[in-house]
Amino acid sequence: MMKKISLLSILLVLVLSLFACSNNGEKTNESGGTSNTDTIVIGVASDWKTLDPARAYEVFGNLYFYATYENLYTLEGSELIPKPALAKEYTVDESGLVYTFKLEEGRKFSSGNAVTAEDVVFSFNRTINLKDNASALAKGVVKVEALDDKTVVVNLKEKDASFLSKLTSNAFAVVDSKVVKEQGGSDAEDASTTDAATTHLDGTSAGSGPYVLKKWTPNTEMVLEKNPYYTGTVNASKIIIKEIPDPNTQIQALEKGEIDVALSVGPDQVKNIKEGGNSKVVSSPTSTLSFLLMNNSTEIGKEMSDPLVQQAVRYALDYKGFQQLAGDGALLPMSFVQDGFVGAKSRSDNYQNLEKAKELMKKAGYEKGFTVPLTAANYDSEGLSWVTIAEKVKEDLAKININVEIQTGDIGVVIEDYRNGKTPFLVMHWSPDYYDLSNQLAFIPGDIVGKRANWEPSANAKLVSLSEQAKVEIDDTKRAEISGKMQEIIAENSPYAFLVQHPKSFAVGVNLEGVTYNDLYKLRLNELKLSK
């Protein structure tokens, strides 16, 4: 009797789960209608924590900020070169420290207020004085002044070749100072304790961008509506951004027509999208790099700290394999500068060389090999799992007798050890905070990542001096030359092995136009257009 009941209950569960599935489908079909060409629905797995532009520092942040706010300078298309937006033009004085911006005429905030130099000054000062995550990008700004209604002067602490690139991020988004002040906002020096406008900005936007925030329920949904005062192109008057954490569910929703964009999916999920169906695949390069870190400290890195072993590892890796795993559109940069950045070079096609790698191992005295732990967090870069990368590294390094033992771990723990420079051998990725060579200089000995690899400035004085030049050189041709020299040095002599520059693969409905991916802001929502 008991067994009959248990069998029955299993059957019941099966039937119920089927029922639940079909029921679900019907329900979403009713409500999620995207037949309306005026509304575009986007599925994402975002990381939004706050929608206050002076605080936010999240990967998906600018997807929202580019829709609701504007900056003095902006990025367009898939390019990483700043173009004028709220500013018409800028001049920089001979010292390279004083930037003067002229604002465009006739721009208005969603409240109807005109965009003035005062708003720019308030926004910049608020970001600096809030001392939150976004403030990191504004560190070099000493003083911001309004000369008149349409002229802003920014004074820098030291020459910064990447200043315009930094201006394109949400840290420098211009907010409506009147509205924000009314809501308790402050740009005074004690703003970090007195400012109270974040709650307001989490509920509605106060910018001059194409859309206005109507509703945000964290981890569920965001609704944007057209800003009536915006003068540029706005194709869809309403945008709904739905949080769908599971990539497979996003693909299913896209194929059913419930959403128009499945943004947070990876190369393996889009592979099964067939041509001629409801959806198409978009692939675009990003600036995310995967690399292996080999700790330079003999105490921590042991065998991996030997420069000969480090070079042997670089020769042994099957870069084409990593390119294949990362998906269509993956690139192989020569070293630490991504394609799209100034002076970027690519890795030569026949770089992998097992003979040379074995020779180097012999020279280092490890002909018989050794065993080394490789740390990989349970995390992924643009859909490629770090553990998968580690498994591939294990396979490749076995060919030169290095026995890799993979140790997986929680991302928080792994990052903590990485930041403290305690990991001997590690799979990591680098995603820039702003899109300029200066950001990549973190890999130079003694800089952020250099320290994590225990790579002392004394180890390579030439690199350090080149990086000092790269920081301040405003001439692009000269900067490209310096960039190239640094890449060549790091490609052959560094505690890193750069694996692959990831592509972003995602899927959209076939009738969606205006889809251009940019690593900073992902998509320009006002350019998206449903044709029918």
Place this chain on the structure above:
Amino acid sequence: MRKFSSFISQKGFLFKLGLFICAFWIIVVIFAPLIATHSTTAQELSIRYQQPSFSHFFGTDELGRDVFSRVMYGSRISLSAGIITVIIAFSFGIFFGGIAGYKGGKVDEVMMRFSELIMAFPPLILAMVIAAALGPSIINSVIAMAIIWWPNYARLMRSLVISLKESEYVTASRVMGASHIRVLFLEILPNSFGPLLVMATLDLGNAILMFSGLSFLGLGTQPPTPEWGSMVSDGAKVIQNWWVSTFPGLAIFSISIGANFVGDGLRDFLDPKLQKE
């Protein structure tokens, strides 16, 4: 007592099915190298995510490895982890519960409150905490599971000891001068073995299931070890390529349900009350 063979023929279909499944997996464990068609770790990126075919019975995974061979070898890890967990929990549990039940009084109180302390936590969560604290590896997750499992055996053993220690044959051996240890382990234990064995068989399936769960969460084996739970986890990311997670999932399902059917049948066999019906 009836003979076991006649019992098998009398018993229902489910018990036979359970026995068949368990026998099947034991054969697979022993002959895995002969059954597997490919290496479990050899990668071939040109054949990533191939559908099941005659050259790859269960298809291939993200790195072009043969899923069939990985599932077959995976049985060695899952089954041994399950069996070792049950053996550790069983041994420690009966020792602990036996002493508590036999001594009684304050010793019993303290020991049983301690075991209840562990049982008060949700089992999987506690196992996750312990496994995460010790670091992911097969041994550590077996230790974690044994820690949360032994109180079950301790409680069962204690209740059996309490009911048996007043029985006549125990009193008789006490009168003949047998030591406490001898009475506990040579008189009481053999007579309480039946229910303990049933519990162990039923638990085997659950232990394998939980081990797969820990591996699914990344707390069990380390890649590229072919372990069922972590294989399901790998495949869950690419659900369109159903074969990557379905076959290891079926393996987990079959072995845990097989062990349960056998356990159910054994209980009927060993329980005199049910036999009379």
